[in-house]
Amino acid sequence: MIDREKFIAFLQQRKTRFWPAAPGRLNNRPAAIMTPIMDDGSWTVIMTLRKRNLKDHGGEMCFPGGKPSDTDRDLKDTAIRETEEEVGLKNGLVIGRLSSVPLYTSDYRLEPFVGLYPKQKTSLSLNEVECIISLSLDRLLSLESIGGVKFKWPGFGSFISPVFLPHEIVSDAPTKTPIYGGTAHVLWELLEIYAAVSDRKLPRLTADLTGFPQQF
Numbered sequence: 635m636i637d638r639e640k641f642i643a644f645l646q647q648r649k650t651r652f653w654p655a656a657p658g659r660l661n662n663r664p665a666a667i668m669t670p671i672m673d674d675g676s677w678t679v680i681m682t683l684r685k686r687n688l689k690d691h692g693g694e695m696c697f698p699g700g701k702p703s704d705t706d707r708d709l710k711d712t713a714i715r716e717t718e719e720e721v722g723l724k725n726g727l728v729i730g731r732l733s734s735v736p737l738y739t740s741d742y743r744l745e746p747f748v749g750l751y752p753k754q755k756t757s758l759s760l761n762e763v764e765c766i767i768s769l770s771l772d773r774l775l776s777l778e779s780i781g782g783v784k785f786k787w788p789g790f791g792s793f794i795s796p797v798f799l800p801h802e803i804v805s806d807a808p809t810k811t812p813i814y815g816g817t818a819h820v821l822w823e824l825l826e827i828y829a830a831v832s833d834r835k836l837p838r839l840t841a842d843l844t845g846f847p848q849q850f
Contacts, residue, residue, distance in 0.1 A: 635675055636832040638750075644831050645730040645748060652734050654789050661736035661743040666712035667699030669732065669824050670723050673750035677771045679824065680721055680756065681817075683764040683809050690740060695767075695800070695813040697746065697820065698723075713747045721766055722757030726750060732823050735816040746820045765808040767800050769821075771828045774803065774837070781843040783814075794839040796822045 655661040670680045686693035698717040706712045710728055717723050726749035735744040756766050774780075785795040798813040798821060813821060829836045 636677070636828070638673070641827070641831045642729045645827055648730075648827065650731060650733040653736050653787070656736050656738045657788060659736065659738065660741050663701070663740075663742045664709060664745050665699055665701060665742045666709040666716065666745045666747065667697040667820070668713040668717040668726070668728075668747050668749050669697050669820065670717055670721070670726060670749050670751050671771075672753060672768070673727070674753035677828070678768040679771060679821070680723065680751075681767050681769060681813070681821075682720060682758070682762075683767070683811055685762055685764050688762065690742070691737075693764075693811070694817070695809070695811050696817050699744075699746075709745050710747055713745075714749070717749070720759045720763050723749075723751045723754065725752055725754075732820055735819050737816045739815070744816050744820060746823075748824065767804060767807055767809065769798075769800070769803060771825060774798075774825055775829055775832070775834050777803070777837040779838040779840050782839050782841055783843055784841045794841045795819070796839055797843050 672678045681695055681697055684692055684694050684696055698720040699713055700716045702709060702712045706715060714726065728747050728749045730748050732746040732748060758766050780796050780798065782794040782796045784792065786792050796818045798818055800807040801810045826836060
């Protein structure tokens with residue numbers, strides 16, 4: 635178990651990255667998302683599977699979040715509101731931000747916040763969420779390797795884009811839908827922070843997966 639205050643301090647002093655727009659995209663539509671961590675010592679993060687009939691990114695794994703509304707004061711408000719609406723989590727403490735990540739398949743740009751939430755039951759939005767999955771950061775760090783696909787991004791060069799397979803991480807996972815693209819990079823960054831604070835190594839990224847889009 636890692637020190638809560640150390641995690642908060644590390645996150646807040648860490649510089650975020652700003653990924654430029656994807657080739658052929660503007661990525662000028664912000665989508666505020668929350669990476670909600672259970673603040674009960676378990677260090678599990680809550681993710682959702684979007685309903686397949688949704689217009690934007692339907693059927694994809696994601697973090698709670700969405701577009702700003704007229705009533706939101708800022709993107710942090712958006713992330714807080716959407717998290718309560720989609721998974722029922724309340725009274726979270728927003729402790730920092732992660733890197734701004736553009737999406738390859740739309741003009742949205744993910745603006746991620748990190749929130750610590752007191753232990754509570756989740757309640758999914760029947761209109762937007764197919765199911766909820768809790769991923770243990772400790773379990774992810776215990777993996778020897780995580781598969782991925784080779785990827786090139788202008789200005790960043792070549793790297794491996796991670797792909798997380800929920801059913802290989804959680805024994806009773808309610809979905810086999812992979813976590814890939816921009817959402818996977820948000821999760822990987824969160825895992826980087828958790829590994830650094832707990833003085834542990836990240837799993838090895840291996841470019842051995844096929845059948846996944848070579849894009850965000």
